[in-house]
């Protein structure tokens with residue numbers, strides 16, 4: 001019982017979309033599209049088709065990541081390439097449909113790009129600066145397929161990795177993941193193969209598998225976009241992991257603030273059930289596995305793996321100290337393997353195309369690609385996926401199109417509240433786990449916020465510290481009261497009443513909090529303050545009470 | 556949202572999940588989405604159903620920011636306070652909304668029409684600043700355009 005005949009039909013169906021006999025329209029229906037008005041545009045498309053008597057198929061698609069051009073609408077006419085139209089408004093839809101579909105004028109003035117070729121004055125989409133430096137592995141289907149259509153995923157190579165895995169020994173699968181050099185995309189960069197191996201080794205059953213889709217970092221939307229645009233890539237990764245490790249039950253822990261991602265996951269789980277990819281005896285292999293969705297309840301700390309497991313158990317989501325690691329004793333005390341959304345999405349391709357194909361990209365120690373949510377004061381905001389080792393400069397200027405309104409770049413904030421602000425001088429830095437950590441920030445899950453000359457570094461540090469302080473679960477003292485003290489001191493500098501010696505106080509307090517906090521939340525909480533003191537000390541000095549400075553000079 | 560609580564409508568929600576500890580958060584979520592908030596009565600019923608002490612139900616409920624213990628307004632306005640929204644002026648948008656509604660964040664207007672809240676991040680950072688009203692998103696909101704979202708004056 002394989003997927004071969006279904007895949008053949010799916011490829012046929014997908015070809016009919018790409019080389020259609022009647023026009024195909026794709027509407028980018030993800031949260032960012034919705035926020036920019038795509039629902040009204042979709043309605044206008046239906047109305048326009050009726051008005052002009054056009055017979056066309058309207059498909060939903062996910063997010064190509066080109067958020068600064070939303071709402072995005074693509075049209076494929078028979079024998080013509082797929083053309084993406086940017087910033088489509090409900091008022092210009094009718095004209096566009098008439099001009100292109102009826103009168104064969106592709107309206108280069110409204111177009112963003114044509115897929116894979118230049119076409120009648122429309123540039124090749126993949127040669128646009130925003131696209132051409134990207135390597136899309138995790139996002140391979142995002143914005144390309146209809147995320148609610150199983151055939152589309154299947155036709156694009158979906159579940160081939162899983163079928164291959166079923167023919168391999170679990171140890172072989174794990175070895176392939178190790179060879180690929182895949183590391184966790186949820187922040188810490190722990191080698192994925194090694195994690196799986198530890199959990200596989202345990203002789204304690206049952207074993208559980210978790211997909212961490214809590215994505216709590218403010219300024220990060222990679223996982224949301226991936227789940228909304230291509231849920232099966234994540235689910236297939238989980239299936240492969242469960243088979244390799246020997247897990248019988250899986251959970252997706254997803255924040256409740258992502259209703260569309262939850263809806264698409266539910267649809268995808270239905271597809272899987274229907275096609276024997278979930279439940280008992282999957283594809284007749286003897287392997288059984290089920291996946292449940294659990295919604296978060298608005299606690300940032302629940303992204304931390306031990307807190308997350310407590311939350312699934314129906315407890316307060318407070319972390320506990322490791323060891324034991326989840327691989328030894330996790331959910332309900334049983335061996336549990338937990339990986340991030342993007343980590344899971346990379347797994348099927350590694351199986352399908354091989355470790356050697358995957359690890360061609362990236363650096364010595366950081367293989368493959370990483371998605372980043374590029375936002376803030378940058379011209380081209382969006383979701384990008386680049387090979388590890390690209391410089392920050394290339395990301396911000398070549399892909400991001402530089403800083404908005406011709407302003408000067410001041411800093412790039414990476415890693416969310418656990419990360420740090422890197423100054424202009426560090427723009428030559430390459431993005432990989434090691435270099436970012438060396439500079440005092442972290443890769444984190446992939447938020448990347450561009451700050452310009454108008455942004456105060458003290459305010460930025462305060463924003464993150466206040467966030468962490470609010471989200472601290474209160475279980476350990478350094479995090480609970482330490483962050484509060486740091487915040488109080490920081491506020492004196494913001495009000496221009498800082499004490500000269502308090503810059504050192506912040507540094508030493510930060511150092512103790514990092515060393516003594518129970519979980520990663522507290523251990524990283526001081527980073528935004530520490531990096532801004534390190535790189536922008538002048539701004540803290542400006543916040544010192546002038547009277548105290550004078551007094552000091554008189555001593 | 557249903558306001559009138561009678562025992563049978565609570566029982567209906569209880570039935571959805573098995574009487575196990577790990578149903579607790581899900582049950583509270585289901586109760587809140589049905590009744591709009593967690594009343595004492597609801598929490599006692601959940602405790603009873605799961606065979607937990609009322610204090611352990613309350614302790615879990617108060618841990619998570621999602622749960623409300625007072626009835627909310629008919630419409631819920633959430634201003635995104637993620638990093639991108641922050642640097643693009645979400646603070647000013649919030650201030651404008653507070654001014655227009657005459658309430659502070661976390662509060663409900665006296666006529667119970669609106670509740671104003673902030674959200675850690677909706678993950679639509681490219682469209683910052685973002686405001687969500689009920690289940691509709693509004694991107695690139697400015698302090699000037701924000702009051703228009705609520706209409707009237």
Ligand SMILES: Cc1cc2nc3c(=O)[nH]c(=O)nc-3n(C[C@H](O)[C@H](O)[C@H](O)COP(=O)(O)O)c2cc1C
Nearest residue numbers: 184185186212215216303304305339340343520521
């Ligand atoms: C405070 C805190 C929040 C976290 N939030 C997330 C999150 O939202 N998503 C995520 O995948 N990992 C998060 N992590 C990391 C997880 O603890 C864990 O390392 C990760 O899910 C492992 O998956 P990976 O190896 O695939 O990266 C967080 C960690 C900490 C300390």
